[in-house]
Amino acid sequence: MADKIQYEYHPDHLRNSEPLKYDPAGLRSEELLVNIGPQHPSTHGVLRLETLLEGEVVKDVIPHLGYLHRCFEKHAEALPYNQIIPYVDRMDYVASMNSEHAYAMGVEKMLGIADQLPKRVEYVRVLVAELNRISSHFIAVGTYAMDIGAFTPFFWLMRDREHILRLLEWTCGARLLYNYIWVGGLYYDIPVGFEDRCRELVRYLRPKIDELQKIVIDNKIFVERTANVGVLSIDTAINYGVTGPMLRGSGLKYDLRKVDAYSVYPEIEFEVPIGTGAMGSTGDCWDRTWVRVAEIRESLNIIDQVLDALTGPHKRTREFDPQAMVPKKIRPKAQDFYIRAENPKGELGFFFRADGSTDVPFRCKARSCCFSNLSVIAELAKGGMIADLIAILGSIDIVLGEIDR
Amino acid sequence: MMDFEALTGKLAEHLGGPLWTETDPSATPGALIIQPENLLKICEALQKTEGLYFDLLSCIAGLDNGPEKGSMEVIYILHSIPYGHKIMLKVMLTRNKDQEPLPVVPSVSGFWKTALWHEREVYDLFGIHFEGHPDLRRILLPSDWEGHPLRKDYQHQEKYHGIKVAY
Numbered sequence: 339m340a341d342k343i344q345y346e347y348h349p350d351h352l353r354n355s356e357p358l359k360y361d362p363a364g365l366r367s368e369e370l371l372v373n374i375g376p377q378h379p380s381t382h383g384v385l386r387l388e389t390l391l392e393g394e395v396v397k398d399v400i401p402h403l404g405y406l407h408r409c410f411e412k413h414a415e416a417l418p419y420n421q422i423i424p425y426v427d428r429m430d431y432v433a434s435m436n437s438e439h440a441y442a443m444g445v446e447k448m449l450g451i452a453d454q455l456p457k458r459v460e461y462v463r464v465l466v467a468e469l470n471r472i473s474s475h476f477i478a479v480g481t482y483a484m485d486i487g488a489f490t491p492f493f494w495l496m497r498d499r500e501h502i503l504r505l506l507e508w509t510c511g512a513r514l515l516y517n518y519i520w521v522g523g524l525y526y527d528i529p530v531g532f533e534d535r536c537r538e539l540v541r542y543l544r545p546k547i548d549e550l551q552k553i554v555i556d557n558k559i560f561v562e563r564t565a566n567v568g569v570l571s572i573d574t575a576i577n578y579g580v581t582g583p584m585l586r587g588s589g590l591k592y593d594l595r596k597v598d599a600y601s602v603y604p605e606i607e608f609e610v611p612i613g614t615g616a617m618g619s620t621g622d623c624w625d626r627t628w629v630r631v632a633e634i635r636e637s638l639n640i641i642d643q644v645l646d647a648l649t650g651p652h653k654r655t656r657e658f659d660p661q662a663m664v665p666k667k668i669r670p671k672a673q674d675f676y677i678r679a680e681n682p683k684g685e686l687g688f689f690f691r692a693d694g695s696t697d698v699p700f701r702c703k704a705r706s707c708c709f710s711n712l713s714v715i716a717e718l719a720k721g722g723m724i725a726d727l728i729a730i731l732g733s734i735d736i737v738l739g740e741i742d743r
Numbered sequence: 744m745m746d747f748e749a750l751t752g753k754l755a756e757h758l759g760g761p762l763w764t765e766t767d768p769s770a771t772p773g774a775l776i777i778q779p780e781n782l783l784k785i786c787e788a789l790q791k792t793e794g795l796y797f798d799l800l801s802c803i804a805g806l807d808n809g810p811e812k813g814s815m816e817v818i819y820i821l822h823s824i825p826y827g828h829k830i831m832l833k834v835m836l837t838r839n840k841d842q843e844p845l846p847v848v849p850s851v852s853g854f855w856k857t858a859l860w861h862e863r864e865v866y867d868l869f870g871i872h873f874e875g876h877p878d879l880r881r882i883l884l885p886s887d888w889e890g891h892p893l894r895k896d897y898q899h900q901e902k903y904h905g906i907k908v909a910y
Contacts, residue, residue: 356886359878404883411868412892447771576798576824579857592824674770676820676831678801689804689818705802705820713860742883 383738406742414702419668427515430740435470438519444677448670458652468637473502474682478735485732524660565618568718568730579710582684587613587626594680623733683707708736744827747773774831797821800855805869809895850876868893
């Protein structure tokens with residue numbers, strides 16, 4: 339053994355733990371099987387795509403998932419409701435506040451305390467969730483621009499995302515995985531002076547979004563690269579369970595913040611941007627990216643209104659205790675419960691079965707938005723060029739932490 | 744948006760009688776408890792009937808009640824985007840004992856393509872077979888993994904390709 343060098347080539351090194359769906363020996367002579375990932379920068383994480391090509395044309399794409407599977411649902415069956423929140427953070431790790439918001443809301447509705455929460459708690463939740471939505475969209479648009487060859491926007495957006503992360507870090511001490519929204523309340527009230535800093539951020543970001551629109555979205559090279567690429571029709575989108583900016587990019591006005599009207603969203607005015615095919619066909623990669631940028635603007639409007647509420651009718655008082663409603667024991671009565679909420683990437687759902695006798699869910703299933711959104715990729719990529727496959731994958735905006743859970 | 748009673752009434756009228764064994768209005772959204780052989784008929788009625796039109800299958804969740812109870816469930820959450828209806832379907836199955844074949848549910852992937860991946864996930868984690876699924880493989884775990892981890896009596900294997908599984 340000692341004289342054997344492990345780095346030298348051996349056919350066993352190329353053995354797949356996950357077998358291919360297509361047999362390389364059974365291909366026709368013009369067909370080629372190309373493996374993309376799991377360590378490829380354009381797959382946005384650890385996703386492996388088995389791609390069947392004919393020349394440069396994609397004939398089929400088979401995603402192989404599970405490289406980041408961390409057994410969320412198995413862990414959740416062994417933990418009390420409040421201790422699951424840190425695990426929820428780690429699903430979609432670039433939009434943790436939104437996931438926490440959905441989860442906490444679900445448990446509160448099961449307990450029947452959802453409508454007794456102080457309004458200030460709800461407004462703070464919406465504030466941090468919308469901040470996190472903007473930072474998630476920044477990653478989506480920034481990495482997408484980088485995928486298709488524009489390097490500068492990525493750095494600009496990462497710089498601005500950093501300002502948001504610093505604000506969120508100020509609330510709870512963590513940059514990404516917050517555990518800030520608790521079942522029944524919040525960890526802390528927002529720090530003194532936070533509202534002013536948020537106003538400053540909104541003032542700073544508005545011109546930057548216009549700049550982003552100019553340098554990326556309306557850029558001729560970007561339009562040529564994304565318009566008419568990966569066109570997703572509404573019917574296909576709904577049939578595959580595609581939600582969020584992808585579904586809205588296809589032209590359907592379906593935003594759960596409006597449809598389910600949860601939290602304080604009914605008290606806030608905002609538009610739901612949809613794709614119209616302004617540069618090509620409705621539902622192409624350009625539409626999806628444009629919807630994300632338009633949503634950033636709407637989120638800024640929401641933040642403005644929330645700040646008005648947080649400094650006006652629901653302003654900070656000495657008596658306000660964000661943990662006042664946090665239950666000592668979380669024991670919902672026996673029931674099945676499904677909650678869904680609008681995450682930056684789509685419909686995040688949690689299915690709970692409570693058995694009424696323990697503080698631990700009997701079953702907690704997370705319905706991941708990226709999981710369903712990714713499942714449509716073969717439909718989008720078939721018949722296109724392999725270079726377009728990268729453009730399509732980037733426009734789906736996946737986070738593997740949430741797909742694999 | 745129809746409430747649960749109106750919804751079940753309309754569905755029973757369309758199907759020529761209730762094909763479900765019971766209802767569970769305490770669930771959110773309200774649930775029908777059904778036998779696997781009636782699933783496809785109910786799904787077809789839910790998707791195709793004028794005024795119901797459940798076009799969005801949000802989620803399929805497996806559930807294991809444990810070897811003592813000897814039952815498993817597959818739970819479907821359906822939404823209708825134009826009308827705003829919502830419903831939950833709970834399919835009851837008999838749990839298989841050692842050496843018995845896996846419990847079988849008909850696949851709904853013919854109605855909603857969402858089911859293609861969600862059913863693979865349930866198969867992977869619970870060991871429930873979906874009859875008529877075009878490509879039923881494991882999805883989250885490696886294809887040579889042993890057992891179905893979300894079963895209540897799951898024991899993980901000692902080693903996977905020479906790597907100790909326990910941590």
